[in-house]
Amino acid sequence: MVFSINDRETIIFDGAMGTMLQKRGLKRGEIPELLNLTAPDLIRSIHDEYFDSGCDVVSANTFGANRYKAEQAGRPLADLVSSAVEIAKTAASNRIGKYAALDIGPCGRVLQPTGDLPFEEAVEVFSEIVRAGSQAGADLILLETFTDLYELKAALIAAKENSDLPVLATMSFEENGTSFFGATVESMVLTLQALGADALGVNCSLGPRQLVPIVQRILSSSTIPVMVQPNAGLPLFENGTARYDVTAEEFADHIKKFVEEGATIVGGCCGTDPGYIRLLKERLEGVVPGKKKSVRKTGVCTPSRTVSFGDDTVIIGERLNPTGKKTLQAALRAKDMDFVLKEAIRQQEQGAHILDVNMGLPDIDEPEMLKKAVIEIQSVVDLPLQLDSSDPNALSQAARIYNGKPLINSVNGKKESLQKILPIAKKYGAAVLGLTLDDEGIPSSAEGRLRIARTIMEEAQKFGIPKEDVLIDCLVMTVSAQQEQAGETLRAVRMVREELGLKTVLGVSNVSFGLPSRPIINRTMLTMALMQGLDAPIMNPGDEGMRQAIAAFRVLMGKDPQAEGFIAEYSGAEEKKPEKDICMEGPLALSQAIKLGLRTEAVKATEVLLSGKGPLEIIENDIIPSLDSVGREYESHAIFLPQLMKSAEAAKASFELLRSIIAREGTSVSEERAKMVIATVHGDIHDIGKNIVKVIMENYNFRMIDLGKDVPPEKVVEAVKEHDAGIVGLSALMTTTVSSMKTTVDLLRKECPGVKVIVGGAVLTDPLAEYVGADHYAKDAMEAVRILNSK
């Protein structure tokens, strides 16, 4: 018989394996999976006990079997996994309708950017477990106890890519419904069901009592079967040993309630044993699983934030798109992600709920850049992203490594587009935005656009993408060219909403091209579209007129209760002044602003100076001397790191203004800057020191190529060659990573003779710097400046 799940029957899993092994003498710190090889009968007897107590599925003893653990155990991974599956399978096949699950837990490493494990390596780590387990005959795959949604996504992709077995996926949550790595219950549900898990839920973490609100949240949002495997309560420590505080009776009562509310797959985790399962089986006799009251919703998410469409207006920020933005184009060509990250943070502060990310420029590698942008943006901003590209390859790579459930922008009614984009959305669990155009172009009537929207929806459903994961953009045309079209677009928005029940998205500001005072047209068009039921405008969240239109709309439509949001934003609007560092009489000299570390004042002072001097002159005559004087104060301990950095930030603000002018004027001055590649070495994930040096060096007009943290030696060499950089700065925090610093320097000496290497970091000393073969050791950023400026 083949394992299958349905809504009407309860499936009972086993209880804890670890608890049972400890009772039989497994010591703390021992590797339980080794017992598959050294004591197979012991493992078999535990499975037998669980089957005898009435469970339908046992989990093979493979929870921690992965390449890292196998290395510690000194046994091949495949042996640990296949022996375990074979033991469980044999136990199951002696009975009727019983199954063996390949049990996979977290791999023990943390994915980038928080840790050092690249996403693709994680997929590979799980793939080899899946391959071994399915070859050994597992009936299903259970991914459990995950606390990092990103790691779980890697495991789920691995399971799908390497087997056809059903996959059940559960996470472990704290009492507040958040996992150790910040994932919420709702984000888990959105992500896992979009990725095609066969069931999802919660295990471990807490006792059944504490899980009640979490299970309710899962049941009210999941459209697929729900699984619950609680611990036997919370651990109590008595005489140094742990005991759990929930009896088998109480446990079974709770599980029965979960089943009556709609959970269909149940079992136990830490602290439970066959006694718990036996009682649970008895309690569930004759109990029909309740019907879940989950509502199908259109939503996207990151691990810590979900955005649902329909309840309230969703603002999609449009600023991360290089079209028509010279500074962003220049930043992308220089692979400078700081600019992108700042823009992302700014849009979040301005109230965007989702960020559109488009990295399309004719002369850059778009798939690589979009992927990089997604990783970097997700490391600092928790807003869901709308992946925007016309290149299916770029969309596929970005959707794969995206952490959560993204929105893909876009598919359209053309056959080719549907065939290429929809499978990507399906495989990587994305919602998809459909543009109402096809091979014939954009229909001029609302009916024509509705027809294409329907085609997109139906095609998506054929690929297994539920209707709520399809959003429609009815396309705004330029009113100065086709005046009647604005009305058609608005009508189409309403028709798509009413006739198809789909959520709509619209890039509004195109409407006013070619007209004066565009903001008037834009915000009016926005208001009109919102009245037709538009769910999500794509817009500049910093556009005051648009923001006002939305704020007013929300009050008038009762979406802003007691107008609280509006009042908070607009009461005393007249008194509101732009951010100001400090009250000053008249403008401050740039040197003064830098010394005091006042960003706004530094920018103002730079503007004043610009009326009489060129950008380069200001850098040479004003900024650098001011920084020198601040640096001297720092070195004589008159001021300290926070003040030094504040001055550096003020100088940076001034620099940003000057560089935007240089970029606009397209002069070649920027070429004259000395180039320095900077990186925290391979294996080291602490990069604050490197970032301090970077900010200071930038202020001394070095062109910094920042490779980030945990950078392999080859990447450093590659960057030096690509940018023709004369200097390399390397940082290492720990003694263990000093060796990778040496490897990097050795490779640089071989591949890039003539490059100057300067090193720093907490453990570094002059003798260590000599040992790694560096040219210089700098104890801090100011010393680095002094060394590099004097040579």
Add this chain to the structure above:
Amino acid sequence: MAEDFNSPEIKEAAILLGIPEDKITSVLLSRIREQYMRIKRASVPRSVFAFFDIEVYASSILFDNTFYIRGRDLADVCRGCKKAALMAATLGSGIDILLRRAQTEDMSNAVILDACASAEIERVTDLAEGEIIKSALPEEYLRMRFSPGYGDVPLEESQKIISALNAERKIGLKLTGMNMLVPMKSVTAVIGISESKTRRGRNCALCNMKESCAYKKRGGSCGI
């Protein structure tokens, strides 16, 4: 203001930033306080510990007859003990996210924030150590708290502490390939437990930060 500086975490953060007590200004103090509040809001401190029977050898310690933690310096510190506590503590992964974002927004706040986070994990570790003291028998005394990375104890020994405490599952603590703790502001440690009282002070000679220690520079020590 004066009493603020006496608050141990603020003082610790100032020291980590290299600011001596007589040079601190009220502006700096309020900036440190502000960043420390951000750490408090983002931090979800958790810790776990357990007692083990140990056998101390020349340059390693055997725990529960099951696994060894290597290091002559650690063995010296635990010489004569028959029991030890292993412990792990963390501020949680929210701090990593906050520190990353702060470095993108404003490095001058980020350096303060980082120092405050270091001060906070020290406080949380001390609290956990207090729990260990409470759980120990009245006639038992704790030796110096010793973390992998001090002296000659390799960083990779953290893995054994994490496994033995099931710390990954219990507090969400993991290691990178180069044995750095994740979340970043976390601690693992061994504490020998003896039946005689000894000086608990941290021995600077064993510390791998001895070359760059902010306390030592001013002739002091971190005092734990």
